[in-house]
Amino acid sequence: MITDIVRPNTVAEALRAKSMPGAAYLGGGTWLNAGGGPEPSILISLENLGLATIEVAEEGCTIGAAVSFQQLIDTAGVPGAVKAAARLTASRTLRNMQTVGGELGLCPADSALIPVLVALDAAVLLAGSRKPLPIGDFWVDKPDDLVLSVTIPEEGRTAAVRAVSRTSHSPRSLVVVAGAPGRNGGQACMVLSDCREECVVIREPELNRWPLPTREKIEEMVRAAFSPTADIHASAAYKRYVAAVLAADLLHGLAAGKVTA
Amino acid sequence: MKVSFTLNRLARTVTAEPGECLQVLLQRMGIPSVRSADDRDGFAGADTILFDGRAMLAGLMVAAQADGHSIETVESLLENGRLSALQGAMLDAGVVQSAYTSPASALLIEELLRRSPEPTEDEVRDALSGVFSRATGYRQFFQAVELARKRRTDPAFTIPIEEFRDDLRVVGKVRRRVDGVKLVAGMKAYVEDRVEQGSCVLVMLRSPHAHARIRGIDTAAALALPGVVAVITHLNCPDIMYTFAGQGYPEPSPYDFRMFSPVVRHVGDRVAAVVAEDAAIAAEAAGLIVVDYEVLPAVLSINDAMASGAPVVHGDQLERITCELSIGSDAKRNLAASASGAVGDVEKGFAEADAVVERSYTTSKVQCTPLESHVVYTRMDGDRLVIHASTQVPWHLRRIVGRILGIRENRIRVIKERMGGGYGSKQDILLEDVCAWATFTTGRSVFYKYTREEEFIAATTRHPIRYTVKMGAKKDGTLTAIQLTGDADTGAFGNHALTVPMNSCSKSLPLWRCANMAFDLRSWYTNVVSSGAYQGYGAPQGSFAVQMAAAELAATLGIDLLTFIRKNHVRQGDVLEILKSLGEGRPGEAVTVGSCGLDKALEEGAASIGWGVRGADSDPDVRVGKGVAFIQQGSGLPGLDQACANVKLLSDGTFMVLSGGSDLGTGLDTVLAKVTAETLCCDMDNVAVLTGDTDMTPFDKGAYASSGTFFTGNAVLKAAQALADRMIDMVAGILKEPREGVHLAHPGVVQGTKGSIAYAALAHRCSTGHGEGELMGSAAFVTHENAIPYGAHFCEVAVNARTGAIDVRRYHAVHDSGTPINPDLAMGQVYGGILKSIGHALYEEMIFDADGRCLTTGLADYGAPMIQELPRDVRVRLIQTDDAFGPFGGKSVAEISVNGAAPALAIAIHDAVGVWIRDWPLTPEKILSALGRF
Structure with missing residues (x-):
């Protein structure tokens, strides 16, 4: 039963909150609130962490964990295959809620986004490590850490x-x-x-x-x-x-x- | 915790548990429009809100998430209590039908127009991608968006919708539906909106086994739980056998059902009902019930059922099953019902044929999926039981519940509320009986709403039927014989076991001019959730089998299918002799076709689709093909059913229609208002309609068998005519002139040659101390005639021969519905039926494991089609025919529209890639398998 929600303003606060028993990160909440899995007692909202941004630079595209699937589609510079993977969530309403961090945190077996990120050699930045983790390794290991962002290198590929x-x-x-x-x-x-x-x-x-x-x-x-x-x-x-x-x-x-x- | 947010532009602070579902919280805050239709799985979108301006699902959010944010619901769209231009546009485009997700749709369009004032079709599709609209088929939403967009600058803008009957004022004209405002505004209208504080909630414990005997059941722990009011099991329920089929009495279905039985007959069968102070307590208590099952061998298919030595589904109660009519039942060998019949001599017909095909076809088990799941609220009013129901059959419900409870009908009131979809499944009494018993025995008000999972494991479905069709014709295409054999899976109970398979014949064989026809039908019990009534009522299955066989025969003869159809289809004046054998447990009657628009429908459809011209695609792997099916339904059950109505003149000259009819979202109440206004020469807003209240309105058989317009409409027509006669008689007396010179005149006077009297004046005169009393016309409608609707469905598909992917590019339907009384709503009904039946044909499927468990218990798993599945080019054309029997020439509209897609699509797939797919659903995998790709 959910008894509290906290809204940390820094990543460090979020990590401290996660150490509380029964705590879970809350992105869009689409899987959490749909039930079926273990119900957390404390929700850690990520909305104040500034993770809902997309940076497109020469070296690549960095997508914050709180970016929604619809944001991926709406933002210029996001690779087309990433947009297409997001669009495979057919409901725009759900796309407004689903986040990249939620997808990576849950790693659903039928994810379309993660295979695309694998094909694009993406890397995941976790709160607990300085060096980005290759997405393939992330997918296999599923580390219990807060996803901050995912970066897709600009390799001129399609x-x-x-x-x-x-x-x-x-x-x-x-x-x-x-x-x-x-x-x-x-x-x-x-x-x-x-x-x-x-x-x-x-x-x-x-x-x-x-x-x-x-x-x-x-x-x-x-x-x-x-x-x-x-x-x-x-x-x-x-x-x-x-x-x-x-x-x-x-x-x-x-x-x-x-x-x- | 305190949660503060902006709700519809007002700052609100409420106390809520942090984890309380936001949808539940909003309902608690007096927002009825944010509903739940999918057990919070994010599919249906009934719980759509605008959260900080973006569409989101309140069912997938917790209360704490709302803190500090802004929420808009459809209630915010009202402008000074009046509908917004957008909501008006939705009504004017005809997209508001059963309307459970209409508020959500309004919000989604509102959000779309804010971010894209000139949206493209793709943007409209994308905006509505998160809302399930089973009734409408989505097509008219594009018109609604266009209307709303244009009306922002031009409030008077209208879109052209074809109207009919220039000689009439309101019948055949586009008018807003009479219940439209409250539906599109999200006002309280449904059963769940009637639940009072302090009511109990019922939760059902259901069987995990397909077939098992309950050796013992221990409810002590459940009863001991604080807040539990009652637990009902087979040990303390009424010992009455009945059918839950809501059919006219005597029902042609076996009495094989007990409220709770010591033997469970399918996964999801009732085991125990827990009545408690709230849902959480009831669910916890249900988990405390200990059941000792002796698992029995199960019958999971037709083959299992008919096998020698098969387990007997009703083996424990064979001696208790009775039938009110002769339905060919033999429960000891799992035969729920059977029938056979013939005209002519089929063997002679086959001998005369130059070509004979004999093929087998199979249809699958598909679910009605009403957005509003099955729901009931029961309460006591003194010593009377009141049932707020979402039912198609208020009177049958009252009769059946009265018998079960052992009380007279004068102690029961059924109030049919607005229905968020039924499609046939609410013709059955699936939960009202147990809730009524719970209230009657405890005195407590009880609410029970099926979960979406219960819709799949405990609500009735379309009958899967396996057919063999043998069909013969001469070289010139003249049909010589049709023989149809069908085995249906009725599931655990025999509700509609006879009539659905029979209807599959009576709506497929009479389409053909053929002197020699025979049918042989059997309906088998299995340990699977029961089949039952579903829009089409057997016709889609029979249509698939017979139309496919005809296509295969035409191909064998080398004759173009449309040419073959044109040579053999039924025509006006034909006598349908085969119907003598299809009386549904009683002798049938031959029917003469009073009107038939098939010639025109086929001609217009062929021209529209470009029949005979092969389509092309730039991708060499993609093959394009076309298909056609021609279809019929009926208009009620002549000789079996009845509808009654009263029309009253109120004291200010307006009218009140009291009808037992059950508008399940189709617009029947609007039909009744139009028929009354037309007959009594007044404007439609001078007519109010009250339907489906067993205390307040007269008897009506209910909404099934396409009977609404024909039976209920004709009853109201007769009642209005009777009232008109009384008004004319009175005024003739007052004016002292012969009645022949007196008539009603728009907008509300009784006109004689010597003068006139306004309706209001007449009404006032009648209700004074020396008046004759309130003027009312009453009528009952029965008939032996039938107003048969016909139609022709054409489609074009593109099939990728490498991947099997099927793209339905075009779907054009032409319908003969007599006089379309509500043209806009009629179009919407047909669009809805088309998408629904495309779903049945291509996507939808209830899948069971080897133990009889349904694996598809959510709408996504099940394959319900959304707006993305709507073909880009869907057209519906209504053609008018002059029918002598329907009210103002009206025939039924909605039900027929599901009969064409499966055969038309299968025929088109064959035309594209050369393989006949003879079983539903028509999937890419089956195509590739038939092509030998793997």
């Missing part, structure tokens, strides 16, 4: 994301991200999530060469690496087949400049 779900609002069965090699670095990659347990990152050298391997070859590559789990809306065989098709189409489309994020 990426695209697609999701498979029964409807626009249904739980996702599949997220497929393709990243083209960047002008300023960064390797081509494919990130494949079955939105359950399996997430595979494929970074094969031949994906960085031109011409790209054929679509069929890329599909084979994906099918060899990706073993998704079925869910109520999609069989494993279907997921594997479609993941391969989408990944191949996205990579070729990015290479040809015919695919939008």
Whole structure:
């Protein structure tokens, strides 16, 4: 049962508050208040910490933890694939509430944003460490720390994301991200999530060469690496087949400049 | 804690628990418009507020979050107590129907227009992306936004909506619905708004097993919990068998249900009801009940049910099940109902055919998903029981509850409140019986509202039906025979077990001119949540099977499908002999088609969609195809049902309509006001309508079987005519002239050749000390005629042959609804039906695990379509036909509109990629599987 809410003005205050038993950070609150998980007794509001800003600079784009998904869409300079991942939350009303920090704190299995951040080589800045943590490591380790921001390096690269779900609002069965090699670095990659347990990152050298391997070859590559789990809306065989098709189409489309994020 | 925030421009400070749900807090603060429709999962948007100017969901926020912020609700939009231009625009565009999320929609549009005064269609879609509008189909929201936008600078701006019948003043014309103001303003209107302080709350403990015997149940700990008022189980409930189907008496459904049973028959079946001082106590007490189950083998499919040696779903109570009518039931072999019939000689017909196809089709279990879940509030008024209900059938509800409680009907009053959607599921008595019993035995007022999960595990659904259709035709396309065999899954109980499958025949076979037709139907008990009534009532399933078979037959013959349809479809004057066999437990009657607009509907639809012209796409993987289905429904149940009405002349010359009809958001009350105003030559605002109150209004069968306009409308028409006759007789007497020369004249006089008397003067004269008494016309409407609505649905889909993705690009529907009495609302009904049925065909599905547990207990999991699923190009066209039997030629409108999407889309998918998908939902995975992609 929630008995109190605190509104720290500094990160240090927030960290001290988190040390209280039953305390939890409150971003938009969409998952916290929906129930289903352990209910905290103390909410730590992040609204006074100045984390709701986006900085776009030459070296990259830094997104504060309290930035909402809708802010991502509305802010110029945010990479297109990040905007597209945010837009996959189909409800604008929910996008007004969901925050980047909330997504990273919860790491939902069907996240579209995190696979995109992986493809873009993003790094997460935590309150408890000076050095940003690569997003892939963050995703694996899920450190119990306050996320301050996530930075996407400017590598001149493009990426695209697609999701498979029964409807626009249904739980996702599949997220497929393709990243083209960047002008300023960064390797081509494919990130494949079955939105359950399996997430595979494929970074094969031949994906960085031109011409790209054929679509069929890329599909084979994906099918060899990706073993998704079925869910109520999609069989494993279907997921594997479609993941391969989408990944191949996205990579070729990015290479040809015919695919939008 | 003290929470201070700005609410609708006023500074407010309230005491709240920090974790109190903000939506609950707002309701507590007297804001009824912020509602809950999704158990706080963020899907439906009924709890939308503007939080610091941005749309957010109060159900996903806690009270403490509001501190220091600004909140706006729809109540803030009222301008000096009057509707804002935006709210007026919503009414004028016809988007306010069952309206549970109308306040949320108004807020979302308001927020959109603030940040984007000239919004694009994409922006409108995006703005409304967080609100579920099951009734409207969203299309008219674009008009509403346009209206609201233009009216900011031009308050008189209007949009052209086609009107009908130049010879009439209000019928066929666009008028605001009579209950529109309170709905779009978010005023108190629904059952939940009637709950008084101090009322109890009921929470139901439900079965975790598909089939189990309750060996023991210990309620002592629950009863000992402070605040618990009562616990009801099979040990202390009435020992009465009944059907919860709200059908006319005698019902064609078996009496196979007891309020609580010692055997549970599906996951979610009732085990115990806890009545307590509040919901938290009731929920805690429910958790303290200890139940000792003996798990029994379960029947989870039609195949299971019909297997030799299958477990018997009602094996413990076979001798107690009775049927009021002959419905072909044999519960000991899990057969809830069965029927067969024929005209002509199908074997002879098949022998005459040059081509015969025989195919099987399967439809899935889909949920009605009313935004306002099932809800009831019961209270005592002295020694009388009052039931505030969200029901389609107030009179059947009163009859059934009276029998269960063992009290006479004069001790029960049912008040049907505004309904936030029903679609058929509120034709069944799913919670009123137990709440009524709780109130009657404890004397306490009791409120019970289903959770969204309960809607999926304990509310009735569309019947899944497995058909085999055999159809034959000659080379020139002349149909020679149709044979339809159907096995339906009625679930745990037999409510509507006979009538839904029969309706699947009576709304699909009579569409065809064919001398030889036969059907054979069986409805099977399973240990799955019960099927029941759902808009279309079997017609969507039958339509899918028969129209698909026809398409496959036409393809086999190499005949264009539209040509095949045109050659064989029913026409005005045809006698529908097959209906003799489809009397629903009684002898049926052949019906002559009084009017039929199919020729025109098919012609206009084909021209609109560009039938015969193949669409193209720049992506070589995308194939484009077109489909068509033609459809019908009925208008009530001629020979079975009845509607009654009274129309009174009030003392100032205005009128009061008292009707038993149940407007479930469709605009029936507005139909009744128009019919009265037209008949009595007055303006519509001179007519008030009271419906669905069993104390105050006369009997009506209820809102089902597309009967509202035809039955209830005709009853009011007759009552108004009777009142007109009395007024004419009186004035003829006063003026001392023959009545033939006296008539009513707009705007409210009785005109004779020697003079005239205003309605008000006449009314006053009647109510004085020497008057004749209040003038009232009363009527009952029964008939053996039917006003059959028809329609043709065309669509174009683009299918990606690599991914299976289906894009419904265009959907054009043309409907013959006789005289569309409410053109704007009728269009909205059809738009709503189209999106709903696209949902059923492509997305929606109740999925169960191997133990019979429903895995899709939220609207998102289930696949309910939102505005993103609305095709870019959806058009509805109403064509007028002259029907002799409907009120001013009106036929039913809403129900038919769900019958076309599944076959039209499946046929279009075949046209695109060459595979027939014969079972719902038509998913990308099934297409790819049929294409052999994996």
